[in-house]
Amino acid sequence: MPTLRPGTVRRYAVGTASIAATALLWQWAVTGPLADKPFATVPEILGKLRDFAGDPLFWSSLGETFRVAAIGLAISVVLGVAAGLLVGQSDLAYRSTRVLVEFLKPIPPIVILPLLVLVLGPTGDMGIFLVAFGGVFPLITQTAHGVHDVDPVAAETARSFRLTRWQRIRTLVAPTALPFVATGVRISANAALVIALVSEIIGGAPGLGKDLVLAQTTGDYPAIYALVVTFGVLGVLINSALAAVERRALFWHSSVRSEVTA
Amino acid sequence: MSERQVRLSIEGLHKGYGAGAARKEVISDLTFDVHAGEFVCIVGPSGAGKTTLLKCLTGLHPASSGAVRLDGKVVDGPPRQMALVLQEYTRSLMPWLTVEKNVRLPLANLKIGKAEREQRITDALREVGLSDVRTSYPWQLSGGMQQRVAIARALAYRPEVLVMDEPFASVDAQTRADLEDLMLKVRQDFGITIVLVTHDIDEAVYLSDRVVVVTKGPCTVDEIIPVELPFPRDQIETKSDPRFVDLRARVFSRIKASA
Amino acid sequence: MTRRLSLVALELWLPVVVLLGWWLWSAGAAEPFFPPLQEILTRFREMWLFEQFVSDVLPSLRNMAVGFGIASVVGIAVGLVLARVRLLREAFEPLMHFVRATPGVALVPIFILLLGFGPSMKISIIATAAVFPTIIATMDGVRSADPVLLDISRAYQLNRRQRVTKVLLPSAGPQIFAGLQVSLQVAFVVMIASEMLGSTEGIGALTLLAQQSFAVTDMWSGIVLLGLLGYLVNLLFLLARGRVLHWYDGARKAAKE
Ligand SMILES: Nc1ncnc2c1ncn2[C@@H]1O[C@H](COP(=O)(O)OP(=O)(O)OP(=O)(O)O)[C@@H](O)[C@H]1O
Numbered sequence: 001m002p003t004l005r006p007g008t009v010r011r012y013a014v015g016t017a018s019i020a021a022t023a024l025l026w027q028w029a030v031t032g033p034l035a036d037k038p039f040a041t042v043p044e045i046l047g048k049l050r051d052f053a054g055d056p057l058f059w060s061s062l063g064e065t066f067r068v069a070a071i072g073l074a075i076s077v078v079l080g081v082a083a084g085l086l087v088g089q090s091d092l093a094y095r096s097t098r099v100l101v102e103f104l105k106p107i108p109p110i111v112i113l114p115l116l117v118l119v120l121g122p123t124g125d126m127g128i129f130l131v132a133f134g135g136v137f138p139l140i141t142q143t144a145h146g147v148h149d150v151d152p153v154a155a156e157t158a159r160s161f162r163l164t165r166w167q168r169i170r171t172l173v174a175p176t177a178l179p180f181v182a183t184g185v186r187i188s189a190n191a192a193l194v195i196a197l198v199s200e201i202i203g204g205a206p207g208l209g210k211d212l213v214l215a216q217t218t219g220d221y222p223a224i225y226a227l228v229v230t231f232g233v234l235g236v237l238i239n240s241a242l243a244a245v246e247r248r249a250l251f252w253h254s255s256v257r258s259e260v261t262a
Numbered sequence: 263m264s265e266r267q268v269r270l271s272i273e274g275l276h277k278g279y280g281a282g283a284a285r286k287e288v289i290s291d292l293t294f295d296v297h298a299g300e301f302v303c304i305v306g307p308s309g310a311g312k313t314t315l316l317k318c319l320t321g322l323h324p325a326s327s328g329a330v331r332l333d334g335k336v337v338d339g340p341p342r343q344m345a346l347v348l349q350e351y352t353r354s355l356m357p358w359l360t361v362e363k364n365v366r367l368p369l370a371n372l373k374i375g376k377a378e379r380e381q382r383i384t385d386a387l388r389e390v391g392l393s394d395v396r397t398s399y400p401w402q403l404s405g406g407m408q409q410r411v412a413i414a415r416a417l418a419y420r421p422e423v424l425v426m427d428e429p430f431a432s433v434d435a436q437t438r439a440d441l442e443d444l445m446l447k448v449r450q451d452f453g454i455t456i457v458l459v460t461h462d463i464d465e466a467v468y469l470s471d472r473v474v475v476v477t478k479g480p481c482t483v484d485e486i487i488p489v490e491l492p493f494p495r496d497q498i499e500t501k502s503d504p505r506f507v508d509l510r511a512r513v514f515s516r517i518k519a520s521a
Numbered sequence: 522m523t524r525r526l527s528l529v530a531l532e533l534w535l536p537v538v539v540l541l542g543w544w545l546w547s548a549g550a551a552e553p554f555f556p557p558l559q560e561i562l563t564r565f566r567e568m569w570l571f572e573q574f575v576s577d578v579l580p581s582l583r584n585m586a587v588g589f590g591i592a593s594v595v596g597i598a599v600g601l602v603l604a605r606v607r608l609l610r611e612a613f614e615p616l617m618h619f620v621r622a623t624p625g626v627a628l629v630p631i632f633i634l635l636l637g638f639g640p641s642m643k644i645s646i647i648a649t650a651a652v653f654p655t656i657i658a659t660m661d662g663v664r665s666a667d668p669v670l671l672d673i674s675r676a677y678q679l680n681r682r683q684r685v686t687k688v689l690l691p692s693a694g695p696q697i698f699a700g701l702q703v704s705l706q707v708a709f710v711v712m713i714a715s716e717m718l719g720s721t722e723g724i725g726a727l728t729l730l731a732q733q734s735f736a737v738t739d740m741w742s743g744i745v746l747l748g749l750l751g752y753l754v755n756l757l758f759l760l761a762r763g764r765v766l767h768w769y770d771g772a773r774k775a776a777k778e
């Protein structure tokens with residue numbers, strides 16, 4: 001029977017109390033000393049969030065942001081894993097591409113945003129491209145790393161058993177590389193929502209980010225804070241979902257692995 | 263007589279881990295004294311609670327009840343006069359410090375001059391045979407060498423009471439014999455009190471004034487066996503003394519009975 | 522020697538081919554969005570070496586350096602305190618994970634409303650957005666310090682300062698630097714974003730303004746500069762990390778062998 005340990009109860013109590021205290025402090029500050037500053041009160045923000053819930057425009061913006069992030073991520077996963085497999089399996093390809101990949105990897109996608117806006121305009125496609133660009137390099141390096149990590153003895157054995165290339169990938173490379181790929185997916189997925197919002201806030205693509213800039217220019221302060229709260233909640237949800245998925249992926253990996261070696 | 267003066271006293275010590283239904287009593291009503299300048303070895307089966315006992319002795323863990331006293335004062339935190347060599351030798355050195363910096367770290371707070379500090383580091387490392395790895399990092403050394411660095415750190419600290427948990431577990435036989443003799447010499451030269459936990463019965467008899475045999479589940483004193491072998495002791499002579507052989511058999515049978 | 526040379530050749534041939542291909546293709550193609558690479562490099566030299574270096578490049582870098590510096594110091598200090606004080610940790614952890622999950626770029630509009638478009642806004646938003654990864658990494662790192670080393674520190678009477686500087690911070694070092702690296706990336710992105718959103722000063726602003734006024738070659742020269750900076754800043758960070766954490770890299774290598 002799962003019983004709540006006293007430590008856990010206390011932790012939730014303290015956490016809830018501190019969030020409540022923060023809300024009270026905020027309310028006091030924005031009605032008192034910061035009253036003439038661009039803030040919104042807690043009831044205003046909560047009211048706005050309630051409005052959002054019944055507003056189809058909000059949901060379509062949210063859907064658009066998600067669509068851009070998800071498609072961009074999917075493209076980066078497909079391209080990144082394929083390129084990583086290719087690069088990781090051949091020493092020639094690995095060495096040839098290393099400098100290029102290592103140079104491009106630390107460059108954040110926001111850098112090429114002006115070019116994309118120029119070519120594709122302030123559109124969802126521009127956002128998708130940006131998300132894919134930001135996600136592809138971690139996936140290439142992680143996958144290549146994982147493939148590189150394959151036990152050389154096992155690889156030699158596989159060759160001596162005359163496994164076909166496809167069999168080798170399936171039974172040997174994939175199980176070894178999977179945890180690395182899972183990490184790459186987590187890194188890229190974490191970035192996907194942020195990059196989608198960047199494409200909207202700075203690139204002007206439709207979505208929640210654009211709504212934020214609109215709220216800023218029209219001075220709709222409650223909407224600004226309600227949107228930022230939305231982003232935070234989305235971020236937390238995505239982070240915890242990813243952590244859960246990764247745990248399962250790794251679990252699957254270890255069971256696969258024991259099957260192969262047994 | 264100062265020889266018989268009690269330095270460490272453990273009185274009715276109880277120690278358990280966990281709370282509620284999961285609580286497990288590890289040490290139960292354990293009592294013994296260690297005299298000033300005495301060399302006491304603690305032996306007992308694995309998992310008996312010897313490490314737990316040392317943690318209580320050094321004030322690292324609070325006792326559940328009962329008390330440890332050092333010179334009559336209740337120990338409620340690590341006392342300044344004590345030095346410690348832990349069982350987890352691969353984890354008890356700072357991997358970001360070189361060997362000599364590891365030895366130097368505890369000396370920074372002692373009221374001694376720089377020259378004396380450096381001298382102590384040099385001496386301690388020479389005594390454990392590690393003069394030529396001063397500037398290496400712990401992870402560049404073998405397990406036995408790491409253990410000796412931890413011993414050097416304790417020696418350079420010049421404690422009044424030295425507490426060691428299986429300090430020679432991972433060194434080779436020859437080095438082990440050398441380190442045992444080093445411990446006897448250090449005790450002789452500086453008059454320090456040494457409490458040492460070991461699994462090696464020969465070692466316990468060879469080093470001790472008294473051997474404390476503890477039982478398992480929960481840990482309590484089974485028997486205290488005085489070792490009336492003459493000093494200075496010698497690896498070959500002492501160990502072939504018929505009294506040594508007798509004592510060894512006695513300790514062995516006590517441990518077997520209590521396991 | 523020839524082995525080394527052939528290795529270098531093996532690593533460099535593709536980048537050279539890509540650059541050459543870009544150069545030749547862009548020289549011939551009359552693509553409006555892809556001007557000749559030669560022109561981009563010429564504009565690069567005219568703009569950044571060194572006419573607009575002092576007026577735009579330096580302020581950008583200064584904002585980032587100051588913002589990141591504040592974020593590092595505050596992040597490590599706060600992370601350390603939160604790791605050591607349970608009540609504070611339990612109070613701030615949920616809030617902190619929430620704020621960290623909020624993209625820094627989304628806070629830029631708020632900071633503009635509050636502080637205008639000047640350097641103080643940019644530094645504040647850079648520091649604010651960059652502080653959280655370091656706080657969380659430091660907290661986790663300090664909390665996972667080996668209890669054996671903490672026992673040793675207590676037994677040998679290390680005082681609070683020694684425990685922090687000689688034990689807790691070094692042992693958390695690998696995690697702290699992982700956090701700092703994320704913070705640095707955030708700082709770089711937010712630096713650009715804070716300039717692109719309505720500012721007229723800084724590399725990001727110039728690049729976006731060039732795009733909006735269809736000065737395509739200027740825009741490309743900005744992109745090239747930002748790309749180079751992104752790479753160099755990370756490289757510099759990795760060099761510093763390697764110096765501080767050489768013990769950690771050494772120990773890991775030793776453990777593998
Ligand atoms: N921190 C702890 N929390 C819970 N149980 C513990 C803890 N430390 C030790 N124990 C338990 O206490 C018992 C005694 O452990 P201890 O390490 O003191 O034995 P030991 O005599 O030193 O064994 P060994 O000879 O193998 O070193 C063991 O059953 C162990 O599982």
Ligand SMILES: [Mg+2]
Pocket residue numbers: 312313314349427
């Ligand atoms: Mg033990």
